[in-house]
Amino acid sequence: MPLQKHNRPTMIKKRISIAPYAFIAPALLMLIVFIAYPVLMNLITSFQNYSLIGNRRDFIGLANYKHLLKDARVWDAIRRTFSWTFINLVFALAIGLGAALLLSSKFTWSTLLNAFVLIPWILPSVITGYIFSLMFSEDAGVFTWMLKSLNIVEPTFSWFRTGATSMAAAIIANVWRAFPFFTLMLYAKISSLPNDYIEAAYLEGASGSQRFRYITFPYITPVLLSCTYLCFIWTFNAYDILKIMTNGGPAELTTTMSIMVQREAFQFFNLSVASAMSIIMFLLMFTIIICARLLYAVVRRVAS
Amino acid sequence: MKKKQNSSSLHIVGKFNLTEKVLINILAVLLFLIVIFPFYWIILTSFKTPFEIYEVPPKFYPTRLSLFNYVDAFKNYKIGRFAINSLIVTVSTVVGTTIASALAAYAIARLDFFGSKHIQALLAASQMFPVVVLLVPLFIFCVRLNLYDSHLSLILPYIAIQTPVSIILQINYFKDVPTELEDAARIDGCSTFQTFAKIMLPLVVSGIVAVSIYTFIQVWQEFLISSSFITTRKLFTLTVGLTTFKGEYATEWGALMATSVVIALPAMILFTTSQDFFINRLAGGVKE
Numbered sequence: 001m002p003l004q005k006h007n008r009p010t011m012i013k014k015r016i017s018i019a020p021y022a023f024i025a026p027a028l029l030m031l032i033v034f035i036a037y038p039v040l041m042n043l044i045t046s047f048q049n050y051s052l053i054g055n056r057r058d059f060i061g062l063a064n065y066k067h068l069l070k071d072a073r074v075w076d077a078i079r080r081t082f083s084w085t086f087i088n089l090v091f092a093l094a095i096g097l098g099a100a101l102l103l104s105s106k107f108t109w110s111t112l113l114n115a116f117v118l119i120p121w122i123l124p125s126v127i128t129g130y131i132f133s134l135m136f137s138e139d140a141g142v143f144t145w146m147l148k149s150l151n152i153v154e155p156t157f158s159w160f161r162t163g164a165t166s167m168a169a170a171i172i173a174n175v176w177r178a179f180p181f182f183t184l185m186l187y188a189k190i191s192s193l194p195n196d197y198i199e200a201a202y203l204e205g206a207s208g209s210q211r212f213r214y215i216t217f218p219y220i221t222p223v224l225l226s227c228t229y230l231c232f233i234w235t236f237n238a239y240d241i242l243k244i245m246t247n248g249g250p251a252e253l254t255t256t257m258s259i260m261v262q263r264e265a266f267q268f269f270n271l272s273v274a275s276a277m278s279i280i281m282f283l284l285m286f287t288i289i290i291c292a293r294l295l296y297a298v299v300r301r302v303a304s
Numbered sequence: 305m306k307k308k309q310n311s312s313s314l315h316i317v318g319k320f321n322l323t324e325k326v327l328i329n330i331l332a333v334l335l336f337l338i339v340i341f342p343f344y345w346i347i348l349t350s351f352k353t354p355f356e357i358y359e360v361p362p363k364f365y366p367t368r369l370s371l372f373n374y375v376d377a378f379k380n381y382k383i384g385r386f387a388i389n390s391l392i393v394t395v396s397t398v399v400g401t402t403i404a405s406a407l408a409a410y411a412i413a414r415l416d417f418f419g420s421k422h423i424q425a426l427l428a429a430s431q432m433f434p435v436v437v438l439l440v441p442l443f444i445f446c447v448r449l450n451l452y453d454s455h456l457s458l459i460l461p462y463i464a465i466q467t468p469v470s471i472i473l474q475i476n477y478f479k480d481v482p483t484e485l486e487d488a489a490r491i492d493g494c495s496t497f498q499t500f501a502k503i504m505l506p507l508v509v510s511g512i513v514a515v516s517i518y519t520f521i522q523v524w525q526e527f528l529i530s531s532s533f534i535t536t537r538k539l540f541t542l543t544v545g546l547t548t549f550k551g552e553y554a555t556e557w558g559a560l561m562a563t564s565v566v567i568a569l570p571a572m573i574l575f576t577t578s579q580d581f582f583i584n585r586l587a588g589g590v591k592e
Binding site for chain 1: 320325328329331332335336338339340342343345346349357358360361362400403404405407408410411412415416417420423430431432433434435436437438439440441442443444445460461463464465467468471495496497500521524525527528531532543546547557560561564567568571572575579
């Protein structure tokens with residue numbers, strides 16, 4: 001009798017049970033209905049001529065894609081999305097890493113400062129967009145005022161008059177928001193670095209930069225790469241800050257692909273065109289990620 | 305003994321000379337100012353009159369702590385309505401996401417089923433799909449289901465978008481619970497659901513709360529979907545409500561910044577309460 005009692009639980013585990021499926025069903029249902037099905041529908045819509053204005057919904061093959069790829073504005077938006085992503089990533093990474101190293105030097109108030117560094121990251125991005133709009137604004141902007149009173153820019157200067165300066169303003173806001181993520185993750189990793197490593201290097205007479213180059217940097221590389229990967233996805237798809245600060249202007253000079261997709265769909269109601277554009281956007285992002293992964297694998301193989 | 309302790313922190317404290325220490329502190333102050341200044345400016349502006357906002361040179365300190373901008377925001381811009389909408393949407397999403405993902409996370413962590421090995425990779429991959437790719441089809445879908453311009457058109461997509469991250473974060477908590485407890489419950493005759501509800505849930509509740517806070521913060525500040533799917537002003541969430549302060553010719557900066565403070569506060573308070581979770585779990589999660 002006791003033997004049987006003992007066997008029972010294992011038997012339950014081995015038997016094919018519907019319980020696990022019941023457990024994942026709600027989540028799976030949500031994901032299928034609101035993620036998988038829409039992604040599929042998006043692909044189908046991109047081959048149609050669906051718009052909220054006309055009533056037609058016919059298959060027109062690759063016409064939307066052809067039309068988009070012939071449009072110079074689309075290429076401009078693609079180019080802009082790339083430079084937006086690249087510049088943001090470089091600065092967020094550099095400042096984030098710098099701040100992490102600074103914090104890890106453990107000065108008197110580094111723990112306090114560490115708590116403050118998180119503020120930009122928790123502040124909702126829409127608010128970040130608005131506060132930087134205010135600080136950069138021509139008439140009420142404290143930042144513009146500082147630059148003017150230091151005679152760095154002429155008195156009539158406005159950030160939002162040319163494409164380059166508008167983009168710069170949005171990038172500054174986005175870097176401010178993004179760099180604490182790197183700082184947070186890298187600082188956590190650096191703090192877990194065993195003291196002995198550094199101490200040994202110190203006793204061997206390695207200089208500060210050598211210690212960073214040969215010990216700290218290799219140790220944090222995996223986290224650095226994961227953070228860069230995540231930040232790349234976020235920045236490539238970024239919408240909030242650009243929408244609020246420049247709304248793609250002036251004269252569409254800061255229109256990235258996200259802004260373009262949203263505008264095409266919800267201002268012009270060209271749903272099929274917007275779908276095709278979002279597919280192009282996704283494919284570009286996907287290609288870059290695959291290329292980066294391959295490159296990383298090759299570099300690793302060559303290095304080892 | 306004392307000497308040894310000193311030398312173990314040698315690289316951190318001992319190695320800097322005076323110039324380096326000064327330099328570190330200057331950089332630290334600079335970092336502090338960069339991080340805090342825009343946030344300080346939000347709060348400061350929320351106490352300024354329109355005249356003071358446009359004043360040249362601008363004042364860097366508050367002259368009074370009067371709440372007129374907050375009153376203006378609540379009275380004339382009806383942000384109380386937006387706040388209630390935001391709460392309805394966010395709380396419903398958090399509840400839905402937490403229930404769906406706690407069940408799924410438990411199944412993935414503990415139960416054996418077809419595909420249980422690959423589902424985690426699939427969930428991680430789903431993070432790559434940008435919301436922009438979902439925007440158009442979700443819009444068409446919501447129009448067809450007559451959900452367009454309703455809070456449900458936000459809540460349902462939000463739950464679907466937040467669920468994968470929530471599951472990924474929760475799996476670890478379930479994995480941390482010793483299997484013996486579960487086995488004991490089964491021997492005592494608990495069904496799978498009873499084991500989950502009576503044994504597992506109470507043990508992982510702190511983790512689940514932390515993950516819910518993460519979901520809350522994410523949904524609370526969402527803008528792309530909410531600004532695209534809601535067109536009736538009465539149904540606006542707080543982040544969309546912010547756009548109503550920007551008129552054709554002028555922006556009501558004081559009231560806008562007062563509303564920003566109202567939006568930022570809950571997120572900040574919640575974040576502070578679960579800071580340890582964010583630093584340890586997220587840092588652990590990113591490592592992969």
